[in-house]
Amino acid sequence: MSAPSPPGGREPRRARADRGRRWTGLAGRYAALLLMLVVMLGPIVWQFLTSIRGRTENVYDGMLPSQPTLDNYVRVAESFPLLQYAGNTLVVAALAVTSNTLFAAMGGYALSRAAWKGRKVVFTLLVATLMFPFESVMISMFLTVREMGLVDTLIGVWLPGAVSVLNVMIMRSAFLAVPREVEEAAVLDGANEWTRFARVFLPSAKGALAVVCLTSFMGAWDDFLWPLLVLTDSDNYTLQLGLKTLAGATTVNDQRLIAAGAMAALIPMMLLFLALQRFFFKGVGEGAVKT
The missing domain is CATH 1.20.5 (Single alpha-helices involved in coiled-coils or other helix-helix interfaces)
Structure with a gap:
């Protein structure tokens, strides 16, 4: 009732x-x-x-452009070697994604599943390094790269970011979430350490791997300070350094071109995020930092 x-x-x-x-x-x-x-x-x-504002429009005149055009993007490509700088940045980003994915996965597995003495001590030391800002070690890193003869090279730009401690922590947490019974079943089937790593744990951490790929790409693509220290030859400039020269050029005093260059640098990251967003949000839950 x-x-x-x-x-x-x-x-x-x-x-x-x-x-x-x-x-x-x-x-x-x-x-x-x-x-x-x-x-x-x-x-x-x-x-x-x-x-996308026209040349005759005032940049601060209203919200929407009255004469929308893509001519500014063409002018940016003609003002400085946009494709060359983007190619240099893509090389550094590809190296960073590859090395971070490989080494972070291996380090995360070693800290989560492999049994060896001193594992907790190493984990504690790695977490402690997260407290130090980049500026505190920047000079020593530059001196090391200079002693290796890698100044003014793309390898010198990539090397300090070859593996991130935070990415190692993300992969460690994702591997810890794999049930122990799954690993034990693989051991009973005769799988050795490398086989379990490649066939069991990596497929179970696709989301965390997507997070590592995306954050590594974004970090390398957006980096400005370290390439500014390492690179001197304009032929080796990354995209962010190229945009700085565009903004500071005496022949370029147009906010439309600077905005077009900034959007050209942002578009690849947006496309990558849209492609990986399904795995990214899944990986955020998998790779939450645990102790």
């Missing part, structure tokens, strides 16, 4: 108050999310709209 309706068809005062609080809380959450969306995407949208 259904509960009797309140007299006069009215809701009790407490029920109306509870429903009002729920609606207020829901509206507050959506307002906060909308504010975060504006803060995070607002500069990118403004940059894009600036990049």
Whole structure:
């Protein structure tokens, strides 16, 4: 039997108050999310709209361009060797993704599954290195690269970021999430250490591997300070250094071109994220840092 309706068809005062609080809380959450969306995407949208403004338009005249055009991107490619700088950056990013994926996976497996003395000590020391900012070791890294004869080379740009401690921690946590019974079953089937690593653990950590690939690519693609220290020949410049020369060139005083160059640097990262987002959000849960 259904509960009797309140007299006069009215809701009790407490029920109306509870429903009002729920609606207020829901509206507050959506307002906060909308504010975060504006803060995070607002500069990118403004940059894009600036990049498609016509030559005769005022950059700060309204939100939407009255004469949208892609001519600024063509002018950027003609103003400086955009494709050459993008190719240099792509080489560094490809090396960073390959080395981080390989070494982070191997290091994460060694710290999570392989049994050897001193494993906890090494793990503690690796976590401790996360407290030191890059600026505190930048000079010693530069001196090391110089002694190796790698100054003004793309290898010198890539080498300090060949493997990230944070990526090792992500892979370690993902491997710890693999049930022990799965590993024991592989051992009973005669799988050795390398076979278990390649056939059991790596396929179980695809999401974490996607996170490592994406963060490694973004770190190498966006890096500015370290290439600025290492590179001197403009033929070896990465894209971020090239954009700096574009912004500082005396012959270029056009915010439209600078915005177009910035968007050209952002587009590859956006495409990569869209391609890997399914694995990325899965890997965030797999690779949450655990102790």
